[in-house]
Amino acid sequence: MMSKSFLIIFAVLFVFASPTLFAENAFVGAKKCKSCHKKKKQGEQFKIWSKSNHAKAFKSLSKPKAKKLAQTVGVTGDPQKAKACLVCHTPAKYDSKGKIRPAKMFGKKFKMKDGVQCENCHNAGKKYWKKKVMKKITKEGGARKSATAKKVGLNAPDKKTCQHCHAAEVKIGGVVYKNPSFKDFDFEKRLKEIAHPVPN
Ligand code: HEC
Ligand code: HEC
Ligand code: HEC
Ligand code: HEC
Numbered sequence: 001m002m003s004k005s006f007l008i009i010f011a012v013l014f015v016f017a018s019p020t021l022f023a024e025n026a027f028v029g030a031k032k033c034k035s036c037h038k039k040k041k042q043g044e045q046f047k048i049w050s051k052s053n054h055a056k057a058f059k060s061l062s063k064p065k066a067k068k069l070a071q072t073v074g075v076t077g078d079p080q081k082a083k084a085c086l087v088c089h090t091p092a093k094y095d096s097k098g099k100i101r102p103a104k105m106f107g108k109k110f111k112m113k114d115g116v117q118c119e120n121c122h123n124a125g126k127k128y129w130k131k132k133v134m135k136k137i138t139k140e141g142g143a144r145k146s147a148t149a150k151k152v153g154l155n156a157p158d159k160k161t162c163q164h165c166h167a168a169e170v171k172i173g174g175v176v177y178k179n180p181s182f183k184d185f186d187f188e189k190r191l192k193e194i195a196h197p198v199p200n
Pocket of ligand 1: 066067069070073079082084088089164165166167168179180181
């Protein structure tokens, strides 16, 4: 009897808790991060990112070169519409199982054309973008150490984060997608190319 009522309680909790969890874990978009991460004294992360090729990762799929690269991995048609390219070039579009995320997972400022954005490295921001949370995380020693960061899902990206895309291929939902331009990936060197620290 005891275990049965536990099961019922658990089932009820699950039904009520899961849609909320799902709804809360949403992408707010780089423009939302911009409102605070644009000032020089804060390290102008938005400007650095918007000038980088990560911000152009969707746009560059329209270049003639993209079509040629696509053919080398057997992808025909428009690369800007090919899942085989978008999984790395506009990655927020798909969840970890390779399914298209529903519109409610994205805030008004989120734009698919922004390519590889802040939240593709730092994780979906709906639970951490507010100033109070961000300051608390910094007070607790930064994203790597902070318990709050873990709770709200702010990721301190490392080599593994990069190698999801900077690799010869990625497996999503059991399907392998080949990276047609991959040669190698020197983490330390490439990290310097995209550095956007908060100045001391
Ligand atoms: C596994 C992830 C991944 C997949 C899948 C992928 N790419 Fe890329 N792509 C990358 C990464 C990472 C870079 C950056 C390479 C670098 O700077 O080291 C890149 C760079 C590029 C570039 C710019 C670099 C250049 O050589 O000019 C183009 C164009 C490109 N990819 C096209 C495509 C096309 C077309 C597809 C689909 C057929 C595709 N990519 C699929 C990860 C991927
Ligand atoms: C390609 C991945 C990637 C993207 C895109 C990216 N970041 Fe980062 N971010 C990193 C890495 C890696 C670090 C360094 C983590 C470390 O050294 O602990 C970092 C660190 C930071 C830091 C902390 C710096 C410090 O000194 O502690 C801030 C703030 C930040 N990112 C904000 C942003 C914002 C805002 C955007 C979008 C405008 C963005 N990031 C886009 C990978 C990324
Ligand atoms: C309302 C203002 C605000 C917004 C919006 C905001 N941040 Fe922050 N963020 C801050 C402040 C303040 C800090 C503390 C460091 C500083 O002074 O720059 C911080 C720190 C960070 C850090 C460093 C944490 C550490 O390790 O110390 C990262 C990473 C970060 N923000 C990423 C983002 C991303 C990604 C977004 C968008 C999804 C975002 N922030 C949106 C205000 C904001
Ligand atoms: C979600 C996929 C993804 C992740 C995660 C990712 N990258 Fe990239 N990166 C790309 C793609 C795609 C490009 C090529 C964009 C283009 O030219 O179309 C790229 C380009 C770059 C470039 C060239 C930038 C420039 O402006 O020339 C550097 C450097 C780089 N990535 C470093 C990193 C580092 C370091 C990390 C981890 C902290 C990382 N990337 C994480 C997909 C990713």
